[in-house]
Amino acid sequence: MRSKYKVGLFRANLVLGAVLLAYQAAVATRITDATLLGLAAAWLAITATVLEFSHRHHAFRPWLLVPSVLLAALVTLSADLHGEWLWAWPCLLILPQHQWMLALNLGLAAFSWWWTLDYLSPHHWVLSGAILAGLSLIAVARATPVRQAQRGIKLRARLAPGLPLWPLPQLERDLPRESSRAMRDGVHAELVLIQTSGRQLWSLARQLCSCIQYFENVYRLDGRTLALMLTSRDALQADMRRTALLDGLGIPVTVRAIALPQLESLAQAMDALDKQCPSTRVTEEMPHD
Amino acid sequence: MTESPHWAAGLRAGADFLATLVLAGISLWHYLLGEYDQILLPAALACLMLVATLVDLRQPTRASGYLLLVCGYLLAATQLPALVTYHAFWIGVPVALTLLILPLAPAVLINLLMFPLWVLVLDDGWQQWEHTLAYLSLVTMTALSGWEYLRQRDLARATDPADSECDAVNRITLHERLAGEFQRAQHLDQRLAVLLLHLPQLDMASEQFGARAQLSQLDLLCRAVRSHCRDHDILGRENHADFWLVLPNTTESGALLVLKRLEQALDETRLSDTGPLNFRTRLCSLSPGEPWSHFEQRLLARTQSLSQA
Numbered sequence: 001m002r003s004k005y006k007v008g009l010f011r012a013n014l015v016l017g018a019v020l021l022a023y024q025a026a027v028a029t030r031i032t033d034a035t036l037l038g039l040a041a042a043w044l045a046i047t048a049t050v051l052e053f054s055h056r057h058h059a060f061r062p063w064l065l066v067p068s069v070l071l072a073a074l075v076t077l078s079a080d081l082h083g084e085w086l087w088a089w090p091c092l093l094i095l096p097q098h099q100w101m102l103a104l105n106l107g108l109a110a111f112s113w114w115w116t117l118d119y120l121s122p123h124h125w126v127l128s129g130a131i132l133a134g135l136s137l138i139a140v141a142r143a144t145p146v147r148q149a150q151r152g153i154k155l156r157a158r159l160a161p162g163l164p165l166w167p168l169p170q171l172e173r174d175l176p177r178e179s180s181r182a183m184r185d186g187v188h189a190e191l192v193l194i195q196t197s198g199r200q201l202w203s204l205a206r207q208l209c210s211c212i213q214y215f216e217n218v219y220r221l222d223g224r225t226l227a228l229m230l231t232s233r234d235a236l237q238a239d240m241r242r243t244a245l246l247d248g249l250g251i252p253v254t255v256r257a258i259a260l261p262q263l264e265s266l267a268q269a270m271d272a273l274d275k276q277c278p279s280t281r282v283t284e285e286m287p288h289d
Numbered sequence: 290m291t292e293s294p295h296w297a298a299g300l301r302a303g304a305d306f307l308a309t310l311v312l313a314g315i316s317l318w319h320y321l322l323g324e325y326d327q328i329l330l331p332a333a334l335a336c337l338m339l340v341a342t343l344v345d346l347r348q349p350t351r352a353s354g355y356l357l358l359v360c361g362y363l364l365a366a367t368q369l370p371a372l373v374t375y376h377a378f379w380i381g382v383p384v385a386l387t388l389l390i391l392p393l394a395p396a397v398l399i400n401l402l403m404f405p406l407w408v409l410v411l412d413d414g415w416q417q418w419e420h421t422l423a424y425l426s427l428v429t430m431t432a433l434s435g436w437e438y439l440r441q442r443d444l445a446r447a448t449d450p451a452d453s454e455c456d457a458v459n460r461i462t463l464h465e466r467l468a469g470e471f472q473r474a475q476h477l478d479q480r481l482a483v484l485l486l487h488l489p490q491l492d493m494a495s496e497q498f499g500a501r502a503q504l505s506q507l508d509l510l511c512r513a514v515r516s517h518c519r520d521h522d523i524l525g526r527e528n529h530a531d532f533w534l535v536l537p538n539t540t541e542s543g544a545l546l547v548l549k550r551l552e553q554a555l556d557e558t559r560l561s562d563t564g565p566l567n568f569r570t571r572l573c574s575l576s577p578g579e580p581w582s583h584f585e586q587r588l589l590a591r592t593q594s595l596s597q598a
Contacts, residue, residue: 007440009436010433010436010437010440013429013432013433013436014433016429017426017429017430017433020422020425020426020429021426023422024422024426044433053440053444053447054444082423083377083378084377084378084380084381084423084427085381085427086378086381087381087382087384087385087427087431088381088385088427088430088431090385090389091385091388091389091430091431091433091434091435092434094388094389094434094435094438095434095437095438095441096438096441120375120378123318124375124378127311127314127315128378130307130310130311130314131307131311131382133307134304134307134308134311135304135382135385135386135389137300137301137303137304137307138300138301138304138357138389138390139389140297140300141297141298141300141301141304142389143438144296144297144300145297146438146441146442146445149445150441150445153445153448153449156449156450156451157445157448157449157450158448158450159448160448161444161447161448164465176520177520177521178521180520181519181520181521184538185477185479185538187477213469213472213473213476214465214468214469214471214472214473215466215469215470215472215473215476216469231473231476231477232476233476233477233478
């Protein structure tokens with residue numbers, strides 16, 4: 001792999017940060033400081049335990065709001081003791097993030113700076129504002145190319161390194177190609193939609209990825225639905241493979257299998273899956289003539 | 290990986306300009322207070338930063354970042370000792386600035402190394418345990434954002450199947466997809482052919498005509514393949530100048546037809562710098578019963594001989 005990224009070191013840094021903040025929370029004299037620092041320490045500790053090298057937590061935005069809100073609260077509520085945390089804002093802005101999140105962080109940073117007016121003398125306040133603005137500009141300029149690249153990559157990238165697990169746009173691109181290819185090669189291709197609870201989605205995805213052949217792929221359609229493209233010699237082999245695969249799962253799932261020539265649209269198939277009773281298996285076979 | 294858009298460079302120049310204003314403001318402040326001996330340094334740095342701003346407007350360079358960093362440190366070292374009450378507040382600026390400009394590891398190292406120096410420079414009033422703890426926590430916390438930045442960047446790289454320069458899949462994905470097609474051929478009793486393509490002029494093009502000529506050669510090849518091959522044929526970049534075109538369910542004669550079509554298409558188009566795109570090819574098809582490792586080794590050996598021919 002090209003990536004030499006070390007999640008372990010990041011995790012160690014998170015834990016170290018949590019310990020430092022927890023200590024500060026313990027010795028803090030004011031109850032608000034202690035609460036805020038304690039919450040931040042807890043956030044870091046929890047992040048350290050759930051951290052992993054995949055796109056899984058990208059979708060979970062509210063979690064990323066917590067440090068912004070805590071930082072703003074810390075700087076505004078106790079500027080006299082924790083004023084230096086104002087300079088952590090540019091470091092939050094360096095992260096590639098959504099447009100609205102960026103706007104929110106910029107707003108909160110400006111707000112925190114405004115509140116240091118009581119604590120700093122006016123000329124220091126103006127100077128700190130100018131420097132904060134300059135640092136923020138550098139941070140945004142550095143985050144921009146990564147964000148731009150990510151926007152394109154997210155539409156086509158696999159969701160975790162090494163797993164054949166892809167996002168929905170990739171399935172939309174693959175469907176017509178696989179369909180015409182199966183027709184040309186005279187083989188049986190089918191789309192299997194699998195629904196489970198959101199909590200078990202990723203363990204299910206990992207299981208499916210380990211069961212399929214190298215040339216097949218798993219797609220994540222939404223928070224609880226996965227799709228699987230199975231290619232077999234004929235309908236009989238497809239049936240056997242699908243049954244064996246689903247029997248080995250050990251997680252209650254709702255399944256809908258559609259042979260590719262039968263598939264009219266993905267949205268229709270998803271609707272039909274939603275109307276299905278839980279833990280049922282429906283197969284839309286090709287009509288026999 | 291990708292070029293930053295034009296306005297991101299503008300942001301950078303804006304930051305430089307703000308730094309110039311800050312430095313000029315500080316010199317003016319000293320002038321108004323009558324501290325004439327302290328004017329020289331900020332004024333000189335302001336002139337330097339103004340030049341850096343103009344340079345950054347044309348083409349952002351790494352040097353202007355370093356200049357900004359040096360300015361920040363010089364200013365902090367000269368101005369801070371006089372501001373006893375605000376030490377804890379202002380000491381955060383160099384910490385954040387270092388992290389924003391340098392990569393993570395050097396930034397953290399410098400921040401930690403600077404710590405004893407700050408204690409020395411800010412001789413009295415800043416040796417209380419409270420401030421030490423604040424400084425260390427700030428270094429730790431700012432480093433976290435550096436980690437997350439790296440995580441997102443590397444994650445994007447590790448999960449992107451495409452090559453960074455052209456519309457072909459990268460080497461890792463190519464080998465995965467090829468293994469998949471190999472298994473599919475076995476699973477469905479089909480043929481598999483791989484066309485090895487070598488572009489001998491690629492390096493020469495970049496040496497003589499620059500990176501743009503190289504990119505247009507790559508682009509020409511990828512577009513020819515896209516328009517003359519089937520949707521499910523896979524074009525992958527094996528290494529710098531070698532490409533593998535994986536043709537599933539294709540016999541040797543079918544692959545030769547594909548090759549002929551490609552040659553015709555590439556013969557017709559001429560690039561402005563380098564003329565028609567030269568390429569060497571070799572066909573490699575899967576023999577029945579051949580194991581995967583043998584097939585892969587055969588492909589690698591033929592690619593090597595092709596590029597050395």
